[in-house]
Amino acid sequence: xxxxxxxxxxEGIVLSRTNFGEADRIITMLTSDRGKVTLMxxxxxxxxxxxxxxxxxxxxxxxxxxxxKGEIHTLISSRxxxxxxxxxxxxxxTMLGYELLKRINRATEDATESEYFDLMKxxxxxxxxxxxxxxxxxWFDAQLLRLAGHQPNLASDLQGKRLQADQLYTFxxxxxxxxxxxxxxxxxxxxxxxxxxxxxxxxxxxxxITDADQVIGPCxxxxxxxxxxxxxx
Amino acid sequence: xxxxxxxxxxxxxxxxxxxxLHKAGHTVHWQTNAQSALTVLxxxxxxxxxxxxxxxxHNGVEFLYEMxxxxxxxxxxxxxxxxxxPEHPGLxxxxxxxxxxxxxxxxxxxxxxxxxxxxxxxxxxxxx
Amino acid sequence: MSRxxxxxxxxxxxxxxxxLAEELKLPLLQIARQAELANQADIEMSASQALWFVDSYLLxxxxxxxxxxxxxxxxxxxxxxxxxxxxxxxxxxxxxxxELSISGRFMPAMAHRQALETALVGLGSSLITASQDKKxxxxxxxxxxxxxxxxxVFSSTDGLSQAVFQRGLSLYGKARxxxxxxxxxxxxxxxxxxxLLSSMESILRVAKHHKLTGLAATLQQSRQLALI
Numbered sequence: 001x002x003x004x005x006x007x008x009x010x011e012g013i014v015l016s017r018t019n020f021g022e023a024d025r026i027i028t029m030l031t032s033d034r035g036k037v038t039l040m041x042x043x044x045x046x047x048x049x050x051x052x053x054x055x056x057x058x059x060x061x062x063x064x065x066x067x068x069k070g071e072i073h074t075l076i077s078s079r080x081x082x083x084x085x086x087x088x089x090x091x092x093x094t095m096l097g098y099e100l101l102k103r104i105n106r107a108t109e110d111a112t113e114s115e116y117f118d119l120m121k122x123x124x125x126x127x128x129x130x131x132x133x134x135x136x137x138x139w140f141d142a143q144l145l146r147l148a149g150h151q152p153n154l155a156s157d158l159q160g161k162r163l164q165a166d167q168l169y170t171f172x173x174x175x176x177x178x179x180x181x182x183x184x185x186x187x188x189x190x191x192x193x194x195x196x197x198x199x200x201x202x203x204x205x206x207x208x209i210t211d212a213d214q215v216i217g218p219c220x221x222x223x224x225x226x227x228x229x230x231x232x233x
Numbered sequence: 234x235x236x237x238x239x240x241x242x243x244x245x246x247x248x249x250x251x252x253x254l255h256k257a258g259h260t261v262h263w264q265t266n267a268q269s270a271l272t273v274l275x276x277x278x279x280x281x282x283x284x285x286x287x288x289x290x291h292n293g294v295e296f297l298y299e300m301x302x303x304x305x306x307x308x309x310x311x312x313x314x315x316x317x318x319p320e321h322p323g324l325x326x327x328x329x330x331x332x333x334x335x336x337x338x339x340x341x342x343x344x345x346x347x348x349x350x351x352x353x354x355x356x357x358x359x360x361x
Numbered sequence: 362m363s364r365x366x367x368x369x370x371x372x373x374x375x376x377x378x379x380x381l382a383e384e385l386k387l388p389l390l391q392i393a394r395q396a397e398l399a400n401q402a403d404i405e406m407s408a409s410q411a412l413w414f415v416d417s418y419l420l421x422x423x424x425x426x427x428x429x430x431x432x433x434x435x436x437x438x439x440x441x442x443x444x445x446x447x448x449x450x451x452x453x454x455x456x457x458x459x460e461l462s463i464s465g466r467f468m469p470a471m472a473h474r475q476a477l478e479t480a481l482v483g484l485g486s487s488l489i490t491a492s493q494d495k496k497x498x499x500x501x502x503x504x505x506x507x508x509x510x511x512x513x514v515f516s517s518t519d520g521l522s523q524a525v526f527q528r529g530l531s532l533y534g535k536a537r538x539x540x541x542x543x544x545x546x547x548x549x550x551x552x553x554x555x556x557l558l559s560s561m562e563s564i565l566r567v568a569k570h571h572k573l574t575g576l577a578a579t580l581q582q583s584r585q586l587a588l589i
Binding site: 245252253 | 389
């Protein structure tokens, strides 16, 4: 049997790394076309630099691995394609980077769609840039919900009426819709903002919205609650 | 009393911290960067880590996550002793339990006596 | 020079100043810790005070850059106690009697806790070091009024009046001694306090407390129900 025929070549983003034995590491990666994979990187800890090399966090690597009989495959080679090096220059960005990796790791227990790889790739690129963190986090959470099929109704209220410019709303989590409420905290401005958050293919444009900081607080809290409730990530 | 890994990038500050900790009876392994600190973790199995977050090349957060990926180091307590100010958004308490951070000390307002007192308390609790 | 070029200069100067302030923290911290190791309490105190000034400047700049400051209900008496604790060593160094005066019970006030504490320490620090008395007194005080909770720092030091303070506000950063009637120093702690309080939409003004003169600000009381 020709070993190279069995080898899988793909690109991946490291989600987590754990030591195994004296010199090995178990690496969980999100790939562009194979979903989430668990790889054994044998002898990798013998390499002098543990934090450099082809299995860096906040990077995209081209990897090749041999499928194993069980859930763990054997990593054969790894080459760094793109490293988002600006993230670690800021403590808050680093923290959010790790947090997003953890969330997508939890959210992709069963999923294998390539959209999750794209989501993580865009998020890392955003973290690597200058966009404010709360916008990146909000957009990321919204996309996680969308990919999991839990996007809220942002077109009409619970009664099916179009959302009104002079109305205040609360949110009904059971029906994932806005409901008119005299003391509601959500205005049409919040809802318009949420439409952009869920609809944009990347978060960069959110940074150009004037007064985004006026509406982001309640929106972020709402989306975070949805994430906890429906994705548990 | 205890074997301590001190991750402190500044030589002058490190001298003061080492002297105070030695005086209190601790063995101090001082490293200036995350990479060499990981080697100390492997070679000396310290009982406590005192960590500055602002490091060169790899920051203290990266070191912490890397350290927690070593099963042997899972229970080693960490004291953040850092120039990162208390109101910094990255210091929300959400990540403290996950990363085994026992204490946060803001360097400009923490005396040597206070640092030693906290270290003694943590190492005694660990020994018990 | 065009207005936009001048504005760009100001912004870049602010950034440079913030970077310099951040950089100053390290050598000051080195001095403080080396002095502590060598049991040089006076040197340690001076370096710690300098560190505190740098930190409070950076905090004030950071808060002023925020479009809206998040205020929360804060127990003013607790903040006064923390500020007094911070000022204790400096007060001892200057042989200054330090007291707390909290009259009556009142609801928490809407404030930014860190900013309020830093402001009170700044006021106290400037008033302690300003004093020429052999045994000066400093009181950190709070009481309730119709307008809200008044919190301030009062001193036995002479020379402070509303006119002196107003003139100082217009002169600081331009004159070496903007409140010369009060102090030989720059009085920076007072101006930092003024900036921090203004970020909470509260105005610092000269006030009296039991025959002592000082500086105080009114904070809005929290409207939350008190849990008894």
